[in-house]
Amino acid sequence: xxxxxxxxxxxxxxxxxxxxxxxxxxxxxxxxxxxxxxxxxxxxxxxxxxxxxxxxxxxxxxxxxxxxxxxxxxxxxxxxxxxxxxxxxxxxxxxxxxxxxxxxxxxxxxxxxxxxxxx
Amino acid sequence: xxxxxxxxxxxxxxxxxxxxxxxxxxxxxxxxxxxxxxxxxxxxxxxxxxxxxxxxxxxxxxxxxxxxxxxxxxxxxxxxxxxxxxxxxxxxxxxxxxxxxxxxxxxxxxxxxxxxxxx
DNA sequence: TTCCATAGTTACCAAAAAGTTAGAATTGCT
DNA sequence: AGCAATTCTAACTTTTTGGTAACTATGGAA
Numbered sequence: 001x002x003x004x005x006x007x008x009x010x011x012x013x014x015x016x017x018x019x020x021x022x023x024x025x026x027x028x029x030x031x032x033x034x035x036x037x038x039x040x041x042x043x044x045x046x047x048x049x050x051x052x053x054x055x056x057x058x059x060x061x062x063x064x065x066x067x068x069x070x071x072x073x074x075x076x077x078x079x080x081x082x083x084x085x086x087x088x089x090x091x092x093x094x095x096x097x098x099x100x101x102x103x104x105x106x107x108x109x110x111x112x113x114x115x116x117x118x119x
Numbered sequence: 120x121x122x123x124x125x126x127x128x129x130x131x132x133x134x135x136x137x138x139x140x141x142x143x144x145x146x147x148x149x150x151x152x153x154x155x156x157x158x159x160x161x162x163x164x165x166x167x168x169x170x171x172x173x174x175x176x177x178x179x180x181x182x183x184x185x186x187x188x189x190x191x192x193x194x195x196x197x198x199x200x201x202x203x204x205x206x207x208x209x210x211x212x213x214x215x216x217x218x219x220x221x222x223x224x225x226x227x228x229x230x231x232x233x234x235x236x237x238x
Numbered sequence: 239t240t241c242c243a244t245a246g247t248t249a250c251c252a253a254a255a256a257g258t259t260a261g262a263a264t265t266g267c268t
Numbered sequence: 269a270g271c272a273a274t275t276c277t278a279a280c281t282t283t284t285t286g287g288t289a290a291c292t293a294t295g296g297a298a
Contacts, residue, residue: 012223013145013216015231021140023256026132042275053257058276067230078265079274089229096222097132099215104131110208111138111186142286161245172287177246197295198244 019067024052024060026097029069032086033094039073039085069093138186143171143179145216148188151205152213158192158204188212 020026031048032040040048046057061084064070069090075081086094104111139145150167151159159167165176180203183189188209194200205213223230 011146011149012220012227013149015227016219016223017140017142017145019230021136023136026136027130030130030132043273054276055258055278056256059256067233074275077274078263079272080264080276082275089226092226093222096215096218099218100135101131103212103215104135107208107211108131108134111134162243165245173246174248174288175286178286196244197293198242199246199294201245 019063020069022060022063024049024056025064027052028057028060028064029086029090029093029097030101032070032084032090033097039083042082042084045084064090138182139188141179141182143168143175144183146171147176147179147183148205148209148212148216149220151189151203151209152216158202161201161203164203183209 020029027049028045031045032038042057042061045061046052046054049057052060061070061072065072068087071085071087071090073083073085075083139148146168147164150164151157161176161180164180165171165173168176171179180189180191184191187206190204190206190209192202192204194202
């Protein structure tokens, strides 16, 4: 997350990658998209992505909220309840993201199996 | 680049991100796509992406070749000449990638200016 | 003979990202 | 008093990524 002035002049790809190209962001967006109700609580997301630590999930959600892709709704209860959902901007990213997912599924053999078979 | 068995079971997003979500891969693909002839030499790419070091460019190209997104053609000359181009698989990724670029352009204000103005 | 160009590689170091573990905060329940 | 539930945060460590600068190979040209 550095050098924004340089990126301002550079390609939009750089902007996307540097902000959402981390290990978990796109996966979180996808989970929210797939959810029936459109919302998920912190622990629900965590269960869906159990290999993501609480810390990383929290960090990822904060980042997505900062960039206005995810909305965070806090209910003043004890124990706390926080619901996450996609914003309109977040929703607008989904077609592109799903397109990437489709590509990955179609080219699974070219790209993924290659690494697994190697062992 | 680890833990492929886990990823095999996981979401295709993970597969894409873990392989091409680095700082330079998508940018290289985009440059090859934009090229008139469809091919670019090492130094040509380097000039287009001058803030990418030789080492990183070399590494990135090697990775993209490994995953069959980029074709590497060596001409046995001195000084050496090596031409890079997109494979069919590489070309097939472009619509999704361009869709992401469009999204970034459309949501520039929501996402990018935010960081720049902050200073 | 020394230099040039091209396409890299290598060794070393710094920075960033991610993981682990522990614990904070709240309040009702037992 | 002690515990449970939920959503985090802090301190620390490890892993991964990226950057710099110097070096290699080749054969023709000056």
